[in-house]
Structures are given as C-alpha cells and as structure tokens.
Amino acid sequence: MNRKLIDWPTFIASFVLLLAVVIPLVIYPEAGEAFVNRLNDFVAGNFGFLYLIMGLGIFFFLIFVAFSQNGHVKLGEKDEKPEFGTASWAGMLFSAGIGSSILYWATIEWAYYYQGPPFGIDPSEAQIETIQWASTYGIFHWGPIAWAIYTLPAIPMAYFFYVRKTPVIKISETLRPILGNTSDSIIGKVIDVLFIFGLLGGAGTTLALGTPLITAGVSDITGLEDTMLLRTIILLGVTVIFGISSYLGLKEGIKRLSDFNLALAVFLLVFVFITGPTLFISEATTNSIGLILDNFFHMSTWTEPLANISNFEETGFPEAWTVFYWAWWLVYAPFVGLFIARISRGRTIRQVIVGTIVYGSLGCLLFFGIMGNFGLYLQLTGAYDVVSVLNDQGAPIAIISIINQLPLAKLMVIIFVILSIVFLATTFDSSSYILASVTQKEVDDGEPERWNRLFWAFTLCILPLTLMFLGGLSTLQTASIVGGFPLIFIMFMLAISFMKASTGDLKAEDKFRPKTVVLDYRRIRERLRRRRLKLKERDEEKNQRDE
Template sequence: MNKKIMDWPTFAGALFLLLSVTIPLILFPQKGQVIVDKLQDIITTNFGVVFMIVGLGIFLFLLYVAFSKNGQVKLGDKGEKPEFKTFSWAAMLFCAGIGSSILYWGTIEWAYYYQAPPFAVEGGTKEAIQWASVYGIFHWGPIAWAIYTLPALPIAYFYYVRKKPVLKISEACRPVIGKRADGPLGTIIDVLFMFGLMGGAGTTLALGTPMIAEGISSLTGIEVTLGLKTGILIVCTVIFAISAYSGLKKGIKVLSDVNLWLSLFLLAFVFIFGPTKFISETTFNSLGLLADNFFRMATWTESFAGLNSIAETSFPESWTVFYWAWWLVYAPFVGLFIARISRGRTIKQMVLGTMLYGTLGSVLFFGVIGNYGMYMQLTGQFDIINVLNTQGAPAAIISVIAQLPMAPIMITTFTVLAIIFLATTFDSSSYILASVVQNYVEEEPLRWNRLFWAFALCLLPLTLMILGGLGTLQTASIVGGTPLLFIMVMLAWSFMKASNEDIVASDDYQPKTINLDSKQIKRRLKRKKRLQKEQEQEDSQVS
C-alpha cells in the first residue's frame, strides 16, 4: 500500500539533486561559491527586469481573478464553512510565509536603505529617511504575498473543486501539460520545487540562527560559537518535528496561534513603551508614500545608470530582484500550504485575505520595530548603524531590542519568538514536502514521511553551516528558483483554463447569445458534454 501512496521517483529525484549540488559545494566550497555567484550575477543583471515584470504581473492578475467570476468559486462543497477560523487561518499563512526573517529584516532593513537609498538619493539625508521606512514595507507587501498566492489557485482548485487528492505542482499544471504531468516532466517540476524550497529554507536558517544565538548570548553571556548554533538547530528541529508529527490541527495550528499572540505582545509593548507618536506618524506616512509610488518602485530598473556619468547603485538587483527571486523560491511551498488550509473559502476570500493579512502583518513589524530602531538612530540615543557595520546584523538587532524597558524580558520574548517562527516555517515546509512525494493525500501525509523531511530540512543546512558553505546554498537557491518563473506562468494559465472550462460546463451557466455566434455556443456546449463524460469515467474508475 505504501508503494502506491509514495511517489518514489520524486522522492529520490529531490534527494539526488540536493546531494549532487551540495556534495561538490562541501568538497570544493571556494570554486563552488565562485560559480554560483557568477550565475547569480548573470541572472540578476540580465534577467532582473523579467523578475520585476513577473512580480507586478502576478499582482495585477490576482486582482483580476479575485473580482472575476472565477473568484466566486468555493473551495469545497456548497454551504461548507471554512475549516479554520479567520484568526488561525491568518496566523498559519503568515507564519508559514514569513518565518523568523521578519524579525531579522523588520528590525534592521531600514538601516541599509538609510545608508544607500534608491533613486540616486544621497545617504543619511531627510529624503533617505523616508525611503528607508517605506522600502521594507514594499518588499514585504502586496507583490510578495501575491507571488505566494498564485500557486495556491490551481492547487486549491484541483484539490477542493475537482476533488483530486494530490498536493503537487505538477498536478496543478495538468491543464497545460496534460498527461506529461504523470511522466518525467511532472517529476522534474516537482523536484525543482523541492530543491528551491530546500535552498530557501537554508536562507531562513542562515538569518534566524545567528540572531537567536545573539539573543541567548546577550541573556547568558555565552559566547556565540558553532556549538551554540548547533544546539539551537537541534532545539528547533525537535520543536518542528513534534509539530509536524502531530499534524496540521494539533501541531502547526497551535504553534502558529502561539506565535501570533506572542508577536502581538511584542509589537504592542514596543508601540506603547517606545516613541508611540513617531512610530504612528512614520508608519502612516510610509503607507502614503508607498501608495503614491507603488508602480514607480515596482518598475524601477535603474536603466539610465552608467550613462552621462549617472552613478550605478545596483539597488534594484541587490534588493528588489533578490526579494522577488526569494519569494518565487518559497511561492510553491507557501501556495501549497495556503491551499491546504483554505477549505471552505472562496477563491476571492483566499486571494484578498492572503494579500491583506500578509501585508498587514509585515506593515506592523516594519512600522513598529523598524521605526523604533530608526528613532534610536535619529535621536542619537543609540548608534545602531555603527553596530551593524562593525559587529554585524544579528548584534545590531539584539541591540535594538536591548534599548527597550525591561530589556532581559523583551530579549527573551524576542528570542523565543524567533525560535517559534523558525519552527513554524520548517514544520509547514516538512508537511508540504511530504505531501509532494505522495501520489495522494487523504487527510495528512504519512507521519514517517513528515518526520523524514523535518529532519532533512535541518541536517543538510547544518552540515553546510559546519563546513562554511551555507552562504553558497543561499545563493544557489536563488539560481535554482529561476525555472519557477516559467512554472508560475504555467500555474496561472492552468488555473484560468480549468476554471473557465468548469464555469462553462456548470449547470447554472447561461451563454450570452448577444455576444456569441452559433458556432461559439456549439463549441462551448460540446466542451461541456466532453467534460461531463470525462468526469463520469473518473467516477466509475474510483468506484
């Protein structure tokens, strides 16, 4: 029975690709890093505009879907209520999509923009301050969450509407690639997704682990060493392994709820006991600046750099293109997870809810904690930028939290929150990876399968961290995510093709004879009969 449940070619293919990439990096770390860095430079420099076009295109496409007839489709049976309450649903999608990275960048990203702002603005000026506050919200805002949401459309549609018990990217592409979804092409698509997710998880791990280590060091005085980082990874692994083993409702849901309440406590404390007026006004001003310059920021490619002595900053490649590539790497995973938890909601509710709640959470972190750190810098109460440039980002982040009242308690809260954030991302990842390597998922993936990927997610980055190759894996994940540009287009095409066919075939569909000639009506009715016949054949095979 297990042989029928498990998709062994995808399982083996994902492991083989990961080992074939990471083993050479372990054996030849310097040469491997040079090659991967060159590939990243080629991709971001020559194809950066493609990433930006795809990002903006996905955002506009999803707005169209949400307010079209396709957006009214219910993910489940008629009258079925959402499987999870809105609070838990929002908590799970936010924790899965963001992870501990929001604590890292939400606290310190403004400092990078303040020193090297966009649009040829001089660093350290009043204008630089405004862009420093708004650009983090832009990079973690509507476009990021739109990229996350796109894969959820066809996956959720096939899983809950067409009743296909498969959580695979290849299955979601079936309307476009047809029977090839069951062959080598489908396996390649799924393996590329799994490789991208593994690399993306390494990036999150690389950001979260040193930050947690700095927090523990600040509280206990223990020096930040490789041993401390290894211990942190083991603790996180145990947490998310137990959560993944417990399942979606008992493990991941509970952990996500705890995470969200702890986040709200931290944000409320900083807002109340920090410079409340400055935080409120700066965040509100940032939202206005973002609304006024959204399309300018989404399309800025620094195209005139290098001409007529115009200085080149590489800001779009270093930040916007990097972020869009990073979101693309995680998008199939987050999309799969969003699809899995969205039963009972309409397509419109899933799309707008994900973009709204995801963006709102990011705005709160960047607006409250980020602007608190900026206030410390601008008023001269604490020189965060000096700590950032001399001791590194993790030390600067903990230094920001240390300026709060009851510093030991808040550092403890921040560190625990980072651990739980890391765990929620990884248990969600292991849950989805286990789903992808199964031919069907009735309720949840097999427990041993979930546990295997839970430990695999930790052990591989741990090995590379010990050998000093983790930075290369981060870069490799962005390179590996490039094929996802084309897969995302297929996913959008696949959803529209499938949902439009079903809308035409539905009993309540009435063709508008004013706009259609007789041949068009006949073609639509013929397609309706064909789809009904295919469904009857599938039902007879199942029975």
C-alpha cells in the same frame, strides 16, 4: 507505514539533486561559491526586469480573478464552512510565509537603506529623503506584491484539490490542463523536483538568518559565547520542536504552534508601540504608506537602466534588494501556496486572494512600522548608534542591541528569542509537511505519512547544518534563487492553467444548469408587456368614446 503511497522518483531525485549541489560545495567551497555568485550576478543583472514584470503582473492578475466570476467559487462543498477560523487561518499563513526572517529584517533592514538609499539619492545631501525611504522600502518589499506571489500557486492547487477532488498536491498536477498527460512524464517530475530544491534552499535562507539571531539572543541572556557549538544545539532544539509539530499534524501541531506564535507576536508589537516613541512610529508608518501609494509603479519597475551607460554610476540597489526579494518570494511561493491551499478549505477564491494579500501585508506593515521605526528613532535621536553596531559586529548583534533599549530589556530579549524560535519552527514544520505531501502519490485525508514528514523535517536541518559548519550556507541560498529562475515561467503557466480549468468548469456548469428560472422570468416579462398593451388600448378606446 505505506511505502506504496510514496512517489519514489520525485522523492529520490529531489534528495539526489540537493546532494549534487551540496557535495561539490563541501569539497570545493571557494570555487563553488565563486561559480554560484557569478551565475547569480548574470541572472540578476540580465533578467532582473523579468522578476519585476512577474511581480506586478501576478498582483493585477489576482485582483482580476478575485472580482471575476472565478472568485466566487468555493473551495469545497457549496454549503461548507471554513475548516479554520479566520484568526488561526491568518496566523498559519503568516507564520508559514515569513518565518523568523520578519523579526530579522523588520528590525534592521532600514539601516541598509539608510546607508545606501534607492534612486541614486546621496545620503549626505538628502537626509530627509534618505530617512523616509529607509522607513518605507522594507514595507514595500514585504507588501502586496510579495503576498501576491505567494497566493498565485495557492489558487490552482486549492481548486484542483477541493473543487476537482484531485487526491494529489503537486505543481505538475496543477498544470495538467496545459501539459495534459505530460504531467505524468519526466517533465512533470522535473517541475516537482525544481520546486522541492527551491524550497530546501529557501528554507536554508531562513535558517541562515534565524539561527545566528537566536544564538545572539541566547548569548545576551546567558552570557555564553556565540560559538558553532551553541548554534548547533539551538538548531537541533528547533528541529525537535518543528519535528514534533509536523508529526502531530496540521490541527494538533502546526495550528497550535501558529496560534501561540500569533499571540506572542501581538504582545511584542503592542509593547514596543506603547513603551517606544509612539508618535514617531505612527507618523513614520503613515508617511511610508503614502510614499508607497504615490510611488508604487515606480518602485515596482525601477531597473536602473542608465547603469548600462558608462557615464552613470551603478548603485546595484534593484538587483541587491527588489530583484533578490522577488526571487526569494518566488522560490518560496509553491511551498507557501501549497500550505495556504491546504488550510483554505471552505473559503471562496476571493476570500483566499484578498485575505492572504491583506492579512499578510498588514502583518508585515505592523512589524516593519513598529520594530523598524523604533530602531530608526534610536539612530536619529542619537540614543543608540545602530548603524555602527551593524557595520562593526553584524546584524544579529545589532538587532538584539535594539531590543535591549526597551524597558524590561532582558525580559523582552527572552520574548524576542522565544518568538524567533517559534517562528522558525512554524516555517519548518509547514515546509516538512508540504515536502511530504509533494513526494506522495496521494494524500489520505489531507495528511501525508508521518515518517515522510519526519524525514523531510530532519533533511531540512541536517544539510543546512553541514553547510553552516563549512561556511557555505549563503552559497546554497544563492544557488536556490538562481535555480528558481524557471519558476517565473511556471508561475505564468499556473495562472493560465487555473483560468482554463475554472472557466471551463463554470461554462460546463452553466450549460447543464436548469433554465426554468430564466424561462419563468421571460414569461412573466412577456405577460406584463401584453398587459400594458391591453391597458393602453382600453385607455385609447375610452378617450375615443369621450370625444
């Protein structure tokens, strides 16, 4: 155990900040929850448009980078091959980016839009529109903009780590081209601590969704009552899995878990697609893609401006869904970006950008298209009233009830629960791995200290577990999203920092590159021009003699 490698100011400050938020919520849960919710309403209501501008801006910025000269830069040596195969690489970035939340929202999110559709649509009068948007909006929220937000931090971090050979994986280090030596000051520490706090809260959001879902599945399989004791046992079991995976490291633990996760996910999707309403799933998903393509800019910028005028009714849809999702992606972005950067050695920047956005969006499209439209089909045909179960018994039970409508129901619930556990574990072992990297001064061979990984693995479990007993976990989620507000500006700084560093390096490389090839080309072109002139003069002399 090498304690000298630890960045103790960042390590201690991150842990203290989390305690400073958690302890008041434990002592004064109701007052703390009310304060955090008011703060969240203020940020979402008054600055929601900034989140929307950020999302659209990041998406188009990355498209520009991918097809510019900067996109050709390889992360590593010029002749180096990718460290991980494409399937393993895509599986790891997908598992780290969405966790068990994809199983939760892909299966049930449509039901919320079905009851409260966007754009002020009245579900009782415009049923066809309501159904179409219910099938579509989840795919949009988990689509290209979400994965673009994840990708932006990955590009500068990977560039500095693999191209400039900086032995540190930190947001503050990535901003050095802008901040200069300020990166080593208190400002740099604050930036890193904000990132860690956001990650801990974002992980709490995933935990808040994943644990009740897994518990509902276990309760359905075993007949045990869904109690706090059962949730605690399940949470500790998941902690052991991701703790072991994180301890084993990237190649031995996280990669293998992600590969297993990907295979199980593909099996579940194929089974639901084949045994479910295949034609309806295919047509509804295709229709949703068309709706998104037709309305991409409208959906990306809808802010409900008339809600500020007293004569118009406010639905709160943009703040409750799109702004919330963009804020959630933003809080998770530095972590997912760090992880994508770490696994992308040997790939070009263009491959990382296009691959992450395409593979990530495609994976979410399949989950929402298949799982979501299966649940929607049950509702529309009257085969099962999902909406009533959702409203009366909650989302976890509604989700497990949808899975129970499949053939071989018990077996599929078991597979669904295992997949939820593995998804949750892969997200958390990736989180603890990155938290350990950020709190170290250096990362030897890309692997942070094992004891550091284990510390953050159990920190990710113990603190949310405490709040789960007290019923304050949702408050921590909200607090982390509010605390992530400064990350909007840090994201723009990351974009500027990357362009400044990479463009400067490319210009320096061109300056010192030998010019012999260019000179030879010019010389050859000059010789050809002279030869053409001589031939022309010879032809003119011949014509004169003939005359």
